Amino acid sequence: MQCMDKNDHAAIQAVLSGDKEAYGTLVVRHSPSLFRVAFRITGNEADAEDVVQEAFLRGYRKLKGFESRSEFGTWIYRIAVRCALNRIGARRVDGAGRVAEQNDPEEDEIQVEDSAAGPDRLLLSGEIGALQESAMRSLSPAERTAFVLRHMEDCSTEEIAVALGIAPNAAKQAVFRAVQKLRGRLAELRVKI
Amino acid sequence: MKHLMEEELIEAYYGGDEADAASREHLESCAACAQAYAALKSDLDDVKPVSPPARDERFGEQVWERIEPSLHTYTERKWSWRPLGMWRGLGLAAACALLLIGGFTAGRLSVQRKPPITVAKQPAPVVKVGKVEVVVLSDHLDRSERLLVELKHADTDSAEMASPMRDEARSLLGPNRVCMKNATQNGDPALATALDHLNRLLAQLADQREGLNSATIARLQEEMNADGLLFEVRVLRTRIPDRQTGNKAHLNGGTI
Numbered sequence: 001m002q003c004m005d006k007n008d009h010a011a012i013q014a015v016l017s018g019d020k021e022a023y024g025t026l027v028v029r030h031s032p033s034l035f036r037v038a039f040r041i042t043g044n045e046a047d048a049e050d051v052v053q054e055a056f057l058r059g060y061r062k063l064k065g066f067e068s069r070s071e072f073g074t075w076i077y078r079i080a081v082r083c084a085l086n087r088i089g090a091r092r093v094d095g096a097g098r099v100a101e102q103n104d105p106e107e108d109e110i111q112v113e114d115s116a117a118g119p120d121r122l123l124l125s126g127e128i129g130a131l132q133e134s135a136m137r138s139l140s141p142a143e144r145t146a147f148v149l150r151h152m153e154d155c156s157t158e159e160i161a162v163a164l165g166i167a168p169n170a171a172k173q174a175v176f177r178a179v180q181k182l183r184g185r186l187a188e189l190r191v192k193i
Numbered sequence: 194m195k196h197l198m199e200e201e202l203i204e205a206y207y208g209g210d211e212a213d214a215a216s217r218e219h220l221e222s223c224a225a226c227a228q229a230y231a232a233l234k235s236d237l238d239d240v241k242p243v244s245p246p247a248r249d250e251r252f253g254e255q256v257w258e259r260i261e262p263s264l265h266t267y268t269e270r271k272w273s274w275r276p277l278g279m280w281r282g283l284g285l286a287a288a289c290a291l292l293l294i295g296g297f298t299a300g301r302l303s304v305q306r307k308p309p310i311t312v313a314k315q316p317a318p319v320v321k322v323g324k325v326e327v328v329v330l331s332d333h334l335d336r337s338e339r340l341l342v343e344l345k346h347a348d349t350d351s352a353e354m355a356s357p358m359r360d361e362a363r364s365l366l367g368p369n370r371v372c373m374k375n376a377t378q379n380g381d382p383a384l385a386t387a388l389d390h391l392n393r394l395l396a397q398l399a400d401q402r403e404g405l406n407s408a409t410i411a412r413l414q415e416e417m418n419a420d421g422l423l424f425e426v427r428v429l430r431t432r433i434p435d436r437q438t439g440n441k442a443h444l445n446g447g448t449i
């Protein structure tokens with residue numbers, strides 16, 4: 001890991017000295033981890049790919065401001081988390097607008113979180129993942145992101161706070177609210193099943 | 194007994210360093226809280242980490258190929274004031290200003306430390322020069338007049354008279370040059386011209402190393418009369434008392 005960090009710093013120095021291609025090694029090295037967290041937050045493959053690209057683009061533009069004391073992997077990971085959070089936030093607003101404009105019941109089922117998937121469908125498909133995803137949709141973007149980071153990415157409260165740009169206590173509260181909502185939603189769905 | 198809040202149970206579930214030791218101890222001793230914790234654990238254990246869909250081995254390279262055209266090339270930074278930022282720049286400017294002020298103050302202090310030159314210890318040479326000019330001129334004209342009179346009435350055959358005249362002419366040459374120079378500087382062309390005529394005569398008188406012979410004396414008398422030199426000197430001499438009184442203030446004022 002230390003060797004990788006050294007390589008990262010060498011690549012950054014090369015990029016800042018005019019070797020654009022050196023950034024390619026950083027992209028190749030860190031794309032998988034960025035895609036993983038982006039997919040977990042967005043729940044969508046195409047969105048996750050877009051988030052990865054956007055994160056690396058932003059990272060390149062901000063590379064001069066990158067402090068060599070921190071690790072590039074951690075730094076670009078935080079950028080990707082912000083990008084993913086923005087994306088699900090924008091999607092939520094966009095979805096709400098479409099529900100207001102259209103009266104198609106099927107469209108409502110897709111866009112409105114409470115009716116994303118019916119119990120029958122869940123029972124028939126037998127996919128616990130779908131049940132979980134349905135419960136996850138009841139969370140706000142910040143709650144969902146905080147929960148993913150805490151529950152799936154094993155981030156500490158402090159790391160979540162830094163990634164989301166909020167106070168540690170606010171990050172802790174976001175995780176608590178997410179767990180409460182998830183448990184309530186999962187209980188409802190289990191009863192229906 | 195106070196039971197654990199849901200927040201504390203969640204904290205205990207995620208554990209790590211953040212988990213409160215007291216909460217853990219309480220869970221071991223409180224059946225109700227232990228049951229609540231078990232339910233929470235069951236729910237959260239059911240929420241499995243989402244496994245992202247597998248990516249192509251070239252995924253990273255594909256990402257790079259997509260974003261690469263949008264990236265500019267960084268140019269190696271050359272030194273400039275801009276990266277320093279406004280505050281750093283202002284700081285440097287303030288430091289430069291302090292250096293300038295410090296240098297100026299140090300210079301002033303070093304000048305002040307030099308012993309002051311007082312008039313009493315070292316009289317101004319200009320004043321002295323002004324007084325010398327007046328005194329020498331009047332005196333010089335007196336002496337010159339006497340010499341010219343002697344020359345006019347000199348016995349060409351007497352060597353005894355010729356030698357003192359030559360010596361006097363030599364002693365008058367220096368003061369005559371000073372007076373001539375001052376007259377030129379003071380813008381007195383009449384005086385300067387007369388002194389110039391006098392200077393030529395004095396030079397010829399002083400230049401006779403072998404002594405004045407009758408022929409030389411006769412020639413000089415002829416030149417003196419031709420130029421009207423004695424008359425000029427007398428006229429100038431009469432002007433001197435007026436100049437002294439009339440221009441005293443001017444001279445004093447000009448020299449102090």
